[in-house]
Amino acid sequence: MSVTVKWGTERLSFALPAPSTPLSHVRKALSDYTHLDAFKLIYNGAILKDDDTPISAYRIHANSTLQLIPITAAPQPQPQLQPVSATEAAVVTQIQAEVASVRQNLTPDLNRILQTQVSDKKDELRVGELLLQALLRIDGISPERSWDQARAERKAAVKEIQSLLDILDAHKAKSAAARR
Template sequence: MSVTVKWGRDRLAFALPPKDTPLSAIRQSLREYTQLHSFKLVHKGAVLKDDQAPISHYHIAAGSVLMLLPTADDVPVMPSSQESALLTTISTELATVRSSLVPELNQLLAAGISSQAPAKDYLRLGELLLQSLLRLDGLAPETGQARQQRKEAVKEIQALLDALDETIAARKAAGLQ
């Protein structure tokens, strides 16, 4: 369940927090994403002013649409086309890893160190994960959402590689590799 926030031409989807969450929590998430310091939030034509009021006070529920309006003293910093391209590249790389490598990796890890899979299967997966990390490392987002998304993607792929390396080390210790 999510809430949509309209910001200029963008449509942002945020997870709906519990009903007793103060409006300030949504406002803070939007501040972090947009890098705006001051803005107005509008829901069903009303400006949301009391940050301490729970979101239920404003009847914000799943599917609600909020409008984010920067104030005159704050210029919006919408993602540039270069950042959008980086976001697409990062998402594509992570989706490729998840769809093509993770299922095979999960099979090998589930089988444990006693798997009958040849050592080359483990090494091939390790090499492919490492190549993915290197491709992400070649991207250089300076600021914004692309930098954060790249960081999270690297962390996820590195965790997969670490799990594989632990299994390989255990297999070597058991004399299976």
């Protein structure tokens, strides 16, 4: 009997420990496997916080699915974007600022990852999560239908950031295939 742990795009299967096993033992096993120092575990929408509590108290049972969310130790500062203004120029500036931040802060990290021979899962995960966050911020900007320039900038930004995510995913798949 086992439990499934979702970690990004991966699905990990672990043997279900005894119901009296404290959560700290599950965390330790996951940490040893993933090489992550800090992460959140989520089950049925709740964050599992108390490591001394037995897994039975969280109602974890055979065929349960846990979500593992890594916590990055030193998140890169992201520019504070102003609330969407009522002008097209302000929206275009907001989109351009987000793309410039990705180019300045994340593209060099992505290039470094692509050039290394040994994959660093933590770094790949961190860069992937930050790219996804940038993509979600761009997606949250909704220019009015009549703002053709803002809509075109948004579309180009989404394509650029998505292409970086695609490149990272292809690199991760290639690294995983090489390890087999």
